[in-house]
Amino acid sequence: MIFLAKYANLIPRFLDYVKVNTRSDPQSTTIPSTPRLTEFANRLVQDLTAIGLNNVHINPQSAYVYATLPANTAKAVTKIGFISHFDTADFNSENIRPQIVENYDGQSVIKLDAAGKYTLDPAVFPNLKNYRGDTLITTDGTTLLGADDKSGVAEIMAAAEYLLAHPEIKHGEIKIGLGPDEEIGTGADHFDVADFGADIAYTVDGGPLGQLEYETFNAADAQVEITGTNVHPAEAKGVMVNASQVAMDFHAGLPVHDRPENTEGREGFFHLYSMTGDVDSAHLSYIIRDHDRQIFEDRKRLFQGVADQLNQAFGQDRVQVTLKDQYYNMREVLEKDMHVVELAKQALEDLDIQPLIFPVRGGTDGSKISFMGLPTPNLFAGGENMHGRFEYVSEQTMEKATDVLIKIVALAEQQA
Numbered sequence: 001m002i003f004l005a006k007y008a009n010l011i012p013r014f015l016d017y018v019k020v021n022t023r024s025d026p027q028s029t030t031i032p033s034t035p036r037l038t039e040f041a042n043r044l045v046q047d048l049t050a051i052g053l054n055n056v057h058i059n060p061q062s063a064y065v066y067a068t069l070p071a072n073t074a075k076a077v078t079k080i081g082f083i084s085h086f087d088t089a090d091f092n093s094e095n096i097r098p099q100i101v102e103n104y105d106g107q108s109v110i111k112l113d114a115a116g117k118y119t120l121d122p123a124v125f126p127n128l129k130n131y132r133g134d135t136l137i138t139t140d141g142t143t144l145l146g147a148d149d150k151s152g153v154a155e156i157m158a159a160a161e162y163l164l165a166h167p168e169i170k171h172g173e174i175k176i177g178l179g180p181d182e183e184i185g186t187g188a189d190h191f192d193v194a195d196f197g198a199d200i201a202y203t204v205d206g207g208p209l210g211q212l213e214y215e216t217f218n219a220a221d222a223q224v225e226i227t228g229t230n231v232h233p234a235e236a237k238g239v240m241v242n243a244s245q246v247a248m249d250f251h252a253g254l255p256v257h258d259r260p261e262n263t264e265g266r267e268g269f270f271h272l273y274s275m276t277g278d279v280d281s282a283h284l285s286y287i288i289r290d291h292d293r294q295i296f297e298d299r300k301r302l303f304q305g306v307a308d309q310l311n312q313a314f315g316q317d318r319v320q321v322t323l324k325d326q327y328y329n330m331r332e333v334l335e336k337d338m339h340v341v342e343l344a345k346q347a348l349e350d351l352d353i354q355p356l357i358f359p360v361r362g363g364t365d366g367s368k369i370s371f372m373g374l375p376t377p378n379l380f381a382g383g384e385n386m387h388g389r390f391e392y393v394s395e396q397t398m399e400k401a402t403d404v405l406i407k408i409v410a411l412a413e414q415q416a
């Protein structure tokens with residue numbers, strides 16, 4: 001196997017890292033969620049130190065691994081941070097055996113396991129056609145790959161290594177943050193912006209070549225608790241309040257169109273993700289999503305309004321709503337100063353990579369970190385079909401992602 005000479009350690013390091021099981025644990029209340037994440041963080045500390053980075057440490061508040069690449073210019077340059085996560089999603093991560101497909105022709109069906117039970121078929125996954133001539137790294141069909149987001153980890157480390165070996169590329173101070181528990185939605189909750197010390201940052205956690213994301217959903221979780229009155233059905237008239245029926249009436253009070261299966265682009269929704277109930281009591285669980293903050297607030301009011309109407313009709317509080325905001329659209333923070341986005345966009349254009357800028361129908365760690373005062377859009381790391389056995393990544397895309405990080409810090413220095 002011939003590895004691209006420009007970043008000699010990029011792919012070998014990536015292959016080493018994906019073989020380590022770093023699945024996070026959604027049931028856990030510790031930080032990080034499992035001891036294996038601490039173990040991997042310790043390994044990263046060693047590797048970042050070996051590369052020659054400074055101030056390598058595990059931040060106690062967040063369990064993130066932080067490192068600094070000192071400036072090599074006297075100019076006052078914006079301090080740029082690069083962030084990725086090293087935990088993997090909720091899918092088998094034991095004994096990950098990455099497969100290498102060299103010089104992919106862009107049309108063949110790739111067998112993942114020897115028997116061919118699981119395949120990467122361009123008829124099913126049309127993005128495969130974009131990788132003609134590339135070296136693809138896939139799973140063996142039994143696990144996920146963990147390109148989400150060990151590709152980001154390996155790219156950030158390769159960029160740092162390259163910059164240390166090429167002092168002719170001038171740059172300001174660069175901050176690196178590699179974190180746990182992104183996949184269980186808690187990793188960035190305790191992110192320590194002050195200790196990190198960057199002025200602007202990028203998560204390197206996006207998908208295919210060119211992705212640049214600076215707009216996410218506003219997000220809330222909503223729980224609905226319904227109390228019924230259970231009596232014998234034969235003598236129920238005027239007495240029984242069937243909690244399951246009230247639950248259905250509640251759901252029917254929400255706009256029919258505004259469901260995930262009916263919406264796309266910038267359309268928000270109410271998503272009923274779980275329901276339980278009998279006559280005595282019922283429980284509905286929703287998430288509420290919208291890119292527009294005003295419409296998001298209106299959606300929460302409408303949701304509460306449906307409950308209020310039912311309670312009014314009953315003359316008592318039978319429907320209790322608990323709303324909890326989860327994260328907000330980072331655009332609200334970024335549009336005050338679009339420099340961080342413009343810089344990445346220019347880096348992509350300078351490298352002849354078409355920027356792919358779309359509002360994310362979800363959140364990123366940057367959604368939370370941006371609201372902590374550190375503007376943090378999301379850059380592509382290269383992974384496709386994340387979170388399952390069909391995950392794969394192109395070696396060439398990983399190299400281009402590394403190019404982008406280096407271009408961003410070089411541009412920032414030139415503009416200072």
Ligand SMILES: [Zn+2]
Pocket residue numbers: 085148149182205
């Ligand atoms: Zn990720």
